[in-house]
Each structure stands twice: as structure tokens, then as C-alpha cells.
Amino acid sequence: MKIKNIEGGVAAPEGYYAAGVRAGIKYKDKYDLAIIMSKVKAKAAAVYTRNLVKAHPLLLNMQHLTDGEAQAIVVNSGNANACMGEPGEKAALEMAVQTAKELGLKTEDILVASTGVIGQPMPMEKIIPGIAKAAASVQELLQTEPDRETKAGTAHEAALAIMTTDLVPKEKAYELECAEGTVKLGIIAKGSGMIHPNMGTMLCFITTDGAFDSEVLGKLLKEAVDKSFNMVTVDGDTSTNDMVLLLANGRSGIRPQGEELRQFREMLDHACVAMAKAIARDGEGATKLIEVQVNGAGTVKDAGQIVKSVCSSSLVKTAIYGQDANWGRILCAAGYSGAVFDPEGTSIYLNGLQVAQDGRAIPFSEDEALELLKNQEIVIRIDLKDGQENAVGWGCDLTHKYVDINADYRT
Incomplete structure (x- = not known):
């Protein structure tokens, strides 16, 4: 078996950094805002909830991913930013604008995600300072090139930051041995309630240092989601905020082809199934x-x-x-x-x-x-x-x- 488990979560692949901070969005001492960033622009793919009612970050991401590229993700828990009309649209865009400003990136290369209660105003007076704090942590990582243990620690804080009613963080990392080196994949997810096939409230963020075209990446992600997140349910409710985002920055220098592409697909499928099972196991109030x-x-x-x-x-x-x-x-x-x-x-x-x-x-x-x-x-x-x-x-x-x-x- 050429696929093996490694440490590091979503920051395990080459060229990725992640940080989570306490912004006080809903609870004072909870990690609740995270940034995941690629050192270079990445190819990107997404799968969104099939609920007709979609949260404002999803609608923004649909615009930002028209070119199939992105470089960073900003995500908050504690507020869904859904069903808020124009104020919700502005809040999602402001999150992207502020993240881009702090990281020196383009606004259209920022993807946004939110999870929490629907229909409540976003506390931007807490979120904007939180973005600045998380971005500063990511910038420090970029400048110091820390060891794997340090990167894994900040990635774990990002996994904590996306949780709502989850009892445990959900994160994994894997690597695939290829003829010319290794391709790594990292994944974090959240979900415990409002979970049902068709992307059930769940968020998932996946990073890889493999090189892929946007079209191939999108196909791989859809196939993996159909085998995993679209086959999990907790309570029959399909959320407004469900989303899976996949970034591929090519930093490994390897473009899987043939048998190696098949094995990468297997690794991606395995990662998504692991997260789907973790979500079901962590279902609200669940014992089995x-x-x-x-x-x-x-x-x-x-x-x-x-x-x-x-x-x-x-x-x-x-x-x-x-x-x-x-x-x-x-x-x-x-x-x-x-x-x-x-x-x-x-x-x-x-x-x-x-x-x-x-x-x-x-x-x-x-x-x-x-x-x-x-x-x-x-x-x-x-x-x-x-x-x-x-x-x-x-x-x-x-x-x-x-x-x-x-x-x-x-x-």
C-alpha cells in the first residue's frame, strides 16, 4: 500500500499553512475563526449544499471560483451568515476583502465559509480583528518556515475553530508514494447536527500539493463526495451552509497520471469517507x-x-x-x-x-x-x-x- 497516514492535518501538504484563533464570536474562550493559506495560488474545486437556500459565503465562493483558482480560505463558527439579505452579502465580501488585505492577496482568491446559527447578524466588530489575528499567525508561519510539529499544532487550532456542536475535532493527513516523490493530502471537517445526504451542517476543507487541472480536480472531488458526505446522515436536515473545498497547489511538482492518479483518487476517497464516518460518530447526542x-x-x-x-x-x-x-x-x-x-x-x-x-x-x-x-x-x-x-x-x-x-x- 503506497498510501499512509501522516501527521499535520490540513497543513501537512507542502506550501500550506493554517491557524485558528479565539475571536469571541459566540463564546469567549472558544477557537472560532481560522485561515488556511497556500503559499502560491492553487487550483480549486468546490461542492455546495443542494439546499435551495444557500448561505452568503457559498454564493460569494461561486463567483470567486469561476476561474477555478484560489489561495486562501477564511472560516468562522458561531454564526452561519445565512438568510440575512444585503447585510449578509456585505459581511461575506468583507471577510474576503479583509483576509486578502492582511495576507497581501487578491480578494477574488479568497474563499469564505461560515457555520452556526442562521438568520443572525454577523458580529463584524469581532470577526475583523479575528481575521487580523489569524492572518498574523499565518504570516509568521510563512516567514519562519516552522517545523512540522509547529505547523501541525496551528492546523489543529484551525480544526478546533470550525467546530460548533462537534465534540471532537476532525482532521487527517495522508501521503502517496509516487515514482518521483510523494503527494500529500490534508483534510479537516466539522459536522454534528443538521446532517443529511446532499451535503449535510457540515464543512470540509482539503489541501493537496499535487498538480491537477481544475476540471480533473472538480471531477475527483464530486466522485469522492458522492461516496462519502452524500452518504452520511444524522437527522435528515440538509443545511444552508454545507460545502467542501479542495485546493491543489502543485508544490510537490508531481502530476499524478495513470495508476498514480487512481491511487490519488483512492486516497481522496478514503479521506472523505473517514471524515463522513467521524461526523456520523459525532452526531449530536449520539452514542453509536x-x-x-x-x-x-x-x-x-x-x-x-x-x-x-x-x-x-x-x-x-x-x-x-x-x-x-x-x-x-x-x-x-x-x-x-x-x-x-x-x-x-x-x-x-x-x-x-x-x-x-x-x-x-x-x-x-x-x-x-x-x-x-x-x-x-x-x-x-x-x-x-x-x-x-x-x-x-x-x-x-x-x-x-x-x-x-x-x-x-x-x-
């Missing part, structure tokens, strides 16, 4: 990660529809929370998914224990099922007899704590 596997479907679309339906089912999620092997809820969710399949050819397994065959009940040990459902990771396998296509997706259980968190999230 649920993985749904559908095998033997007639089409990929059918397999994916069943996965998403089962992952999204409140009744399935509460059964898993209650450690109840209620397989009927699983088959029911598959049935209303819109997928074409034969219920009478369907078998269901919970962490390897078969609980249904050919769409019917079979004898199984309730005690064994209870013990298996006590695990923190639950695999629901649904075997069909309709074809050769498969799909996998992730979700979490639905607990009392989820209601508590979201009942007073705004206040």
Missing part, C-alpha cells in the same frame, strides 16, 4: 455509529436509496439506541426508499447476526442480539437478490440528548 451496507441491488441508485432511507429512519435510529433488534423497521425503511427490489428476497443482519431471511422472521437469540447492539458501532447489512450492485452509508442513533441540544441551540 451506524453503518448500513446494501448488497445485491439491481442498480447503484437502488442500493444508495435504501442505504439513505435506513440511515435516516428515526424508528431505526431509536431502535439502535434502545438496543432493540427490530428488523421490521429496517425492511420498512427500505420499502419506502423508492428503490426497486424484491422484499421476499431480502435478508437482514445486525453486526453479523442474521435476524431476517427472505423478508420474513427467523429464530435468533434475543440475548445475543442485545449484546451485539451494546457495541458502539453497529453494522446493518441488507442482502438483496436483485443484482450485483452495492452501497454503504453512515448515520447514528437518535437519543434524548439530541432533543436537548437542539431545543435551545439558538439561545
Whole structure:
């Protein structure tokens, strides 16, 4: 295997720097504003929420990425900057303008992201000083060329800064051995609630020092997102702010081709799946990660529809929370998914224990099922007899704590 885990998060690839600061946007002592910067202009690609209602930073980024290039990302937590009309548009643009000014870059090469509560004015009196502080940290990194440990530390602070209700930061880094050297990839993400396929509130920022054309980069990102973030759900709500951004600055001097391009795609897919699973595992109030596997479907679309339906089912999620092997809820969710399949050819397994065959009940040990459902990771396998296509997706259980968190999230 030529792909291996490394340290450093989003700043692990050559020519990237990241910093997170406490700007006091919503909470005094929380990291809440971050900047990620490439030393040189990078090719860039993005995937945005499919929600018709889009936050102001996303609309700005669509303009800034018309040339397929960018050099820095500024992101805040604590306020979504969504549904604010002209003031929201101005706030997103001002974040880009101020970041460009502090870093000596062009405004159109700055991408903006925000996450938090919808429909509240952006506290620019806190955000602008925060941008200055984060930019100063990035400038110091650029000038001193610190060791990997220092860069990894400031990148970790950036991962902390993008969190909202997340309980843990989400960051990874990898490298791919190529014939002419190594290509590195770094990734950070946030997401815990308002998570649903079609980019569910989640943000993800990916950096690589590989060299790619914008068109190829966009294709790679879309394929990776379809296998990962579009196959994860926490609560069925597709956010206004969801976005994945990918920068490729070419600093490695390597342009993956042929088998090396295939392996880079594998590395990108793996990184995105790791983040998707981390988001599901960290779902608001969650105690269990649920993985749904559908095998033997007639089409990929059918397999994916069943996965998403089962992952999204409140009744399935509460059964898993209650450690109840209620397989009927699983088959029911598959049935209303819109997928074409034969219920009478369907078998269901919970962490390897078969609980249904050919769409019917079979004898199984309730005690064994209870013990298996006590695990923190639950695999629901649904075997069909309709074809050769498969799909996998992730979700979490639905607990009392989820209601508590979201009942007073705004206040």
C-alpha cells in the first residue's frame, strides 16, 4: 500500500499553512475563526449544499471560483451568515476583502465559509480583528518556515475553530508514494447536527500539493463526495451552509497520471469517507455509529436509496439506541426508499447476526442480539437478490440528548 497516514492535518501538504484563533464570536474562550493559506495560488474545486437556500459565503465562493483558482480560505463558527439579505452579502465580501488585505492577496482568491446559527447578524466588530489575528499567525508561519510539529499544532487550532456542536475535532493527513516523490493530502471537517445526504451542517476543507487541472480536480472531488458526505446522515436536515473545498497547489511538482492518479483518487476517497464516518460518530447526542451496507441491488441508485432511507429512519435510529433488534423497521425503511427490489428476497443482519431471511422472521437469540447492539458501532447489512450492485452509508442513533441540544441551540 503506497498510501499512509501522516501527521499535520490540513497543513501537512507542502506550501500550506493554517491557524485558528479565539475571536469571541459566540463564546469567549472558544477557537472560532481560522485561515488556511497556500503559499502560491492553487487550483480549486468546490461542492455546495443542494439546499435551495444557500448561505452568503457559498454564493460569494461561486463567483470567486469561476476561474477555478484560489489561495486562501477564511472560516468562522458561531454564526452561519445565512438568510440575512444585503447585510449578509456585505459581511461575506468583507471577510474576503479583509483576509486578502492582511495576507497581501487578491480578494477574488479568497474563499469564505461560515457555520452556526442562521438568520443572525454577523458580529463584524469581532470577526475583523479575528481575521487580523489569524492572518498574523499565518504570516509568521510563512516567514519562519516552522517545523512540522509547529505547523501541525496551528492546523489543529484551525480544526478546533470550525467546530460548533462537534465534540471532537476532525482532521487527517495522508501521503502517496509516487515514482518521483510523494503527494500529500490534508483534510479537516466539522459536522454534528443538521446532517443529511446532499451535503449535510457540515464543512470540509482539503489541501493537496499535487498538480491537477481544475476540471480533473472538480471531477475527483464530486466522485469522492458522492461516496462519502452524500452518504452520511444524522437527522435528515440538509443545511444552508454545507460545502467542501479542495485546493491543489502543485508544490510537490508531481502530476499524478495513470495508476498514480487512481491511487490519488483512492486516497481522496478514503479521506472523505473517514471524515463522513467521524461526523456520523459525532452526531449530536449520539452514542453509536451506524453503518448500513446494501448488497445485491439491481442498480447503484437502488442500493444508495435504501442505504439513505435506513440511515435516516428515526424508528431505526431509536431502535439502535434502545438496543432493540427490530428488523421490521429496517425492511420498512427500505420499502419506502423508492428503490426497486424484491422484499421476499431480502435478508437482514445486525453486526453479523442474521435476524431476517427472505423478508420474513427467523429464530435468533434475543440475548445475543442485545449484546451485539451494546457495541458502539453497529453494522446493518441488507442482502438483496436483485443484482450485483452495492452501497454503504453512515448515520447514528437518535437519543434524548439530541432533543436537548437542539431545543435551545439558538439561545
